[in-house]
Amino acid sequence: MKKSELLEHAKPFYEDEQLLELEHAIDIASKAHRGQKRKSGEPYITHPLSVASILVDWGMDIDTVLAGVLHDTVEDTDVTLEKLETLFGKDVAFLVDGVTKVSQARAGMQDLTEYLPQTKDNLSKLLIAIGHDVRVIIIKLADRLHNLQTLQYMPKTKQLKIARESLEVFAPMADRLGMGRVRMQIEELAFSYLNPAEFQKLQNLMRKRLGKSTRKLGGVRNEVEKALTTQHIKHEINGRVKSIYSLHKKLLKGERTIDDIYDLMALRVIVENKEDCYRVLGVLHTLYQPMIARIKDYISVPKPNGYQSLHTTVITPSKQIVEFQIRTYEMHEYAERGLAASFHYHEQKTSKDYTKSRASSVLPSHMQWITQLQEIATKLRGGEEIPKSQLTVDLFGNRIFVYSPKGDIYNLPEGAYPLDFAYLVHSDIGKHAYGFRVNGIIHSFEKPLQNGDVVEVITRKTSLPKATWQELVVTTHARTKLRAQLRKTGAIESISHAAGIVREKTRRKRASSD
Numbered sequence: 405m406k407k408s409e410l411l412e413h414a415k416p417f418y419e420d421e422q423l424l425e426l427e428h429a430i431d432i433a434s435k436a437h438r439g440q441k442r443k444s445g446e447p448y449i450t451h452p453l454s455v456a457s458i459l460v461d462w463g464m465d466i467d468t469v470l471a472g473v474l475h476d477t478v479e480d481t482d483v484t485l486e487k488l489e490t491l492f493g494k495d496v497a498f499l500v501d502g503v504t505k506v507s508q509a510r511a512g513m514q515d516l517t518e519y520l521p522q523t524k525d526n527l528s529k530l531l532i533a534i535g536h537d538v539r540v541i542i543i544k545l546a547d548r549l550h551n552l553q554t555l556q557y558m559p560k561t562k563q564l565k566i567a568r569e570s571l572e573v574f575a576p577m578a579d580r581l582g583m584g585r586v587r588m589q590i591e592e593l594a595f596s597y598l599n600p601a602e603f604q605k606l607q608n609l610m611r612k613r614l615g616k617s618t619r620k621l622g623g624v625r626n627e628v629e630k631a632l633t634t635q636h637i638k639h640e641i642n643g644r645v646k647s648i649y650s651l652h653k654k655l656l657k658g659e660r661t662i663d664d665i666y667d668l669m670a671l672r673v674i675v676e677n678k679e680d681c682y683r684v685l686g687v688l689h690t691l692y693q694p695m696i697a698r699i700k701d702y703i704s705v706p707k708p709n710g711y712q713s714l715h716t717t718v719i720t721p722s723k724q725i726v727e728f729q730i731r732t733y734e735m736h737e738y739a740e741r742g743l744a745a746s747f748h749y750h751e752q753k754t755s756k757d758y759t760k761s762r763a764s765s766v767l768p769s770h771m772q773w774i775t776q777l778q779e780i781a782t783k784l785r786g787g788e789e790i791p792k793s794q795l796t797v798d799l800f801g802n803r804i805f806v807y808s809p810k811g812d813i814y815n816l817p818e819g820a821y822p823l824d825f826a827y828l829v830h831s832d833i834g835k836h837a838y839g840f841r842v843n844g845i846i847h848s849f850e851k852p853l854q855n856g857d858v859v860e861v862i863t864r865k866t867s868l869p870k871a872t873w874q875e876l877v878v879t880t881h882a883r884t885k886l887r888a889q890l891r892k893t894g895a896i897e898s899i900s901h902a903a904g905i906v907r908e909k910t911r912r913k914r915a916s917s918d
């Protein structure tokens with residue numbers, strides 16, 4: 405990628421003034437990286453320009469693109485943060501600083517697969533970066549994607565290390581941000597390096613199978629097209645092919661062979677509104693026999709990362725098994741671009757919009773886990789110890805969505821208890837929780853919640869928290885609130901006293917060993 409290419413690429417999307425700024429950033433970065441080369445032998449500047457170009461493709465705001473151009477300058481050249489701030493403003497400097505810090509955090513990770521669950525400290529740094537401004541992670545993803553695309557020039561051991569880390573950290577991160585297309589790109593590239601033989605084998609198998617099924621699917625597609633047109637449902641039908649990596653994962657799961665996998669190729673029906681999604685489902689189930697267990701309504705209960713679609717698998721009269729995904733254009737856009745879909749070329753958002761309290765109004769509701777990460781990040785910055793489980797659960801574990809009787813959506817880690825929900829709604833509701841009704845039925849304190857539950861908290865003014873409740877919460881939020889309340893009522897005085905002694909001891913020990 406050259407300067408002129410990037411400018412040409414960005415031209416349709418940004419204002420003239422912003423393009424001038426971009427040109428300026430390219431000049432500064434080119435000068436700073438002068439003489440440096442990539443492993444491919446190309447001038448180093450080709451890398452940041454490619455990263456910026458990816459960010460343009462993702463529709464990011466100009467500050468993010470500028471930071472993409474400049475992302476390696478502070479770490480690898482003598483350009484300072486102060487200089488960037490003077491030239492491009494606080495936000496751009498802030499983003500570059502964030503990206504630099506994440507790289508440094510990563511440099512400390514020796515072998516990620518071995519240490520991943522234990523790399524508390526490095527993970528914390530990643531979390532702090534997210535907590536600051538999620539755009540830092542988006543730049544990091546673009547950086548990683550380009551490094552994977554040019555991985556062939558790296559020595560073998562480095563290839564494996566980067567590929568593994570991509571699969572363990574960056575792909576799940578993209579997934580958590582709902583960036584489905586990026587996640588898939590990262591997975592395919594990383595997998596092709598980690599297990600080239602398997603990748604080749606599956607790719608060949610897939611090609612063979614797809615030739616056959618595409619021909620067969622053609623008939624089904626025509627039939628569906630005709631039925632939808634008769635029903636006056638405006639639509640678009642495309643085929644979607646499973647990725648090699650997800651096929652590999654599916655094969656690993658059971659003793660299945662590629663012939664048992666139905667969704668190698670699915671038909672995707674895109675319509676204009678939600679109502680039409682359900683109408684399409686009705687039409688399909690009238691035409692063909694659905695496999696009941698495989699009907700999934702991710703529209704009324706979205707996946708934790710915000711993904712929405714209806715999925716159904718049907719059997720045609722000729723015994724062909726076909727999977728369908730039905731969604732609106734908007735849902736499709738989100739499934740592909742995720743959080744990046746909420747950024748717009750012209751819209752200027754400042755870092756402040758993404759931090760602390762204001763994040764909740766800028767971020768879509770299913771991205772509220774970012775706000776929760778920010779809470780953790782604030783604590784980490786304050787030097788507070790966060791249990792390891794909390795860190796891994798929040799970033800890599802699964803999350804569930806539950807609802808209040810009024811229909812407000814709350815996002816909790818898998819395995820969360822009703823009390824976690826109560827404290828999430830309000831600490832006073834947690835404090836006076838007396839019982840729970842889940843989906844209309846009385847529900848015990850000990851029974852974890854499930855995705856999609858409607859949870860009602862029954863409160864009594866006279867009811868107060870008990871020390872045993874500490875076993876019945878898993879979120880840091882609930883635990884912190886609960887402990888504070890228990891301390892106030894004197895219920896855990898002895899415990900905190902004991903903890904104080906332990907803390908004092910470890911501090912002395914640390915001091916003497918230093």
Ligand code: MN
Nearest residue numbers: 451475476547
């Ligand atoms: Mn880079």
